[in-house]
Amino acid sequence: LWSAGVGLAALAVYLSLAPPVSADRDTAEFTLVLATLGVAHPTGYPLYTMLGHAFVSLLHALGATWAFGANAWSALGGALAMAFLHAFAARLAPPAARLSRRVRFVIGLLPVALFGLNGSWTAQTCFAEVYSWHVAWVCGAALCFMWLVRALHARDEEWPAGRLHAHAACWGFLCGLGGAHHVTAILVAAPLSLGLLAALAALKRLRWTMMLAALAGALVPLASYGYLYWRALHPAPVQWPLLAPSLGSVVRHTTGAQYRTFFGHFAPSVEQQAELSQWVYPVLFPGLLLLLVVALLARGRGDRTLAGSLFATAAVVTLYGFSYGVADPASYFLPAMALGLAALAPLGGALAAASRGAARAAGAVLAVVALALAWPGIGKGLERRSGFITYDRLLHSMWMAVPADSGFLFWADDMYYRLYEYQRFRHEKPALYVDNPLSLMNAEASARFARRFGFDPMAGLPPAPPPSTTPGDTSMEHYLDEFGQNINRRTPLPVVMFEPQKARFRVLPKSGAGP
Numbered sequence: 001l002w003s004a005g006v007g008l009a010a011l012a013v014y015l016s017l018a019p020p021v022s023a024d025r026d027t028a029e030f031t032l033v034l035a036t037l038g039v040a041h042p043t044g045y046p047l048y049t050m051l052g053h054a055f056v057s058l059l060h061a062l063g064a065t066w067a068f069g070a071n072a073w074s075a076l077g078g079a080l081a082m083a084f085l086h087a088f089a090a091r092l093a094p095p096a097a098r099l100s101r102r103v104r105f106v107i108g109l110l111p112v113a114l115f116g117l118n119g120s121w122t123a124q125t126c127f128a129e130v131y132s133w134h135v136a137w138v139c140g141a142a143l144c145f146m147w148l149v150r151a152l153h154a155r156d157e158e159w160p161a162g163r164l165h166a167h168a169a170c171w172g173f174l175c176g177l178g179g180a181h182h183v184t185a186i187l188v189a190a191p192l193s194l195g196l197l198a199a200l201a202a203l204k205r206l207r208w209t210m211m212l213a214a215l216a217g218a219l220v221p222l223a224s225y226g227y228l229y230w231r232a233l234h235p236a237p238v239q240w241p242l243l244a245p246s247l248g249s250v251v252r253h254t255t256g257a258q259y260r261t262f263f264g265h266f267a268p269s270v271e272q273q274a275e276l277s278q279w280v281y282p283v284l285f286p287g288l289l290l291l292l293v294v295a296l297l298a299r300g301r302g303d304r305t306l307a308g309s310l311f312a313t314a315a316v317v318t319l320y321g322f323s324y325g326v327a328d329p330a331s332y333f334l335p336a337m338a339l340g341l342a343a344l345a346p347l348g349g350a351l352a353a354a355s356r357g358a359a360r361a362a363g364a365v366l367a368v369v370a371l372a373l374a375w376p377g378i379g380k381g382l383e384r385r386s387g388f389i390t391y392d393r394l395l396h397s398m399w400m401a402v403p404a405d406s407g408f409l410f411w412a413d414d415m416y417y418r419l420y421e422y423q424r425f426r427h428e429k430p431a432l433y434v435d436n437p438l439s440l441m442n443a444e445a446s447a448r449f450a451r452r453f454g455f456d457p458m459a460g461l462p463p464a465p466p467p468s469t470t471p472g473d474t475s476m477e478h479y480l481d482e483f484g485q486n487i488n489r490r491t492p493l494p495v496v497m498f499e500p501q502k503a504r505f506r507v508l509p510k511s512g513a514g515p
Contacts, residue, residue: 002105002403003090007083014075017381018069021392023127025328028130029238031070032424035060038236039228039243042256045130046224048493060474066425070128077132078125080444082116082340084139089342091146094303107348111341117377118337120330126381127388131331132409138335141174142148142313142342146306153198153302161207164200168210171196172217180221183256187316188335195309202301225254233474238420241435241445249444265325272328279377280333287340288314294343310339341436396422396504398498399429406431406496408487409505412438412480419498437483438464455490457483484508 022028026041033040033049034056040049049296052073059069090108093099099107115121124131148167159167175193178185193214198208229250232243243253252258252401268276291314295307314336321332399422402409409432411419416436422428439445440457441464450456461482465475481497488495488508 003087006086010082011079018071031237039239057513081136088143089345119380169217176218176221191313231432269327290343340467403495409496411498418514
């Protein structure tokens, strides 16, 4: 109940920082997908979509904007993550420490304060994204794993085979639940499952039928991916444009096949490099060190299994983050950051058990440090909220200034879904075709465009230049201009190039017309 109170407090903070509009990156896409029960970009996130649709629809019926409802869905996931993180950290100190409930409550607050207001974390809890729910699952899985390991070592003789099989099925269901939301759940489920297998083997309680029970349990939530196949055959008003009505396309979508080219390097954008330096690295690396120290100091077979598995999980998640070369990798480090900060609890518990006076003094100092570190996160959240509201006004004013109510409008950014929001939620310029030209470079998307409009948007164009990180490189800008001119030559309808980064749009002149 105390951890639930911590979660409610976090929910109040996140809702106060959530704007009534969509933010950047994928937030507008998720808002539309949640509102229309559509399909998001790979890997599809079926549980997030189906459960979130019910939540967002309820908030909208109560008067909230669709965007705020989607942002609130992330806030709810963030609040659940903080409740689980507190419950996990408060219990991570070994039972042998014999700490009071009050002391455990206090030491559980420290990682919550440091992580819950981290600027990189609040970017996921105040806007429509999937990572707040992913971290909630990670912290919940860690809590269940801790309970299972300790129960096995404390009461293994009292558990009959039937109960072990039931727990195996429940653990499999929990792992499947994570996989049905975000495929990187395997980075957490695999090390923790290996830890459970090692514990069972050491106690000579491992049976192959337990693994079958776990597999059966996992298949139940994983069956939710069937929703993507149904949507491929029955498209929603808003869904990922590359999803085709075939089983092969659904498999590629579910496995994130189009993102495989990102593996093997680390290439954060300039903005992400600043975020990583300010919000991620100062927490990630000390947290990994803390987990390693806790693992090395662990006594007893159960505590060593618990601490070693947690460190292995955080290390695997971190290695994955550094090997995935997307422009915005900060969110992939969040599970390791949360687990690392939780390691403060057993160290704080050891200090409290050693000396009550020293514990109080250290607790006071750590509380001041935690608040000092957390305060900038509040400021960053307020700054983001205000900034996105202002940006929405700019986008909408540009959108309304576009003279064409029918024709083609292209915006080479994932945020082009923001314009879909104006069309669907405000019923503005519904006859204007809006798209991202980078998406139309895919064969399936360009074929769908050709079937609808009677011409191939990529006909006569050379292959697109590869992404470049060289400052001042304008090759992609020139290519996009060629793309727009190519469309403009093939249709009598207006063609608009939308460029908010330059605070402008361009209506391309037809042949023989003025500028």
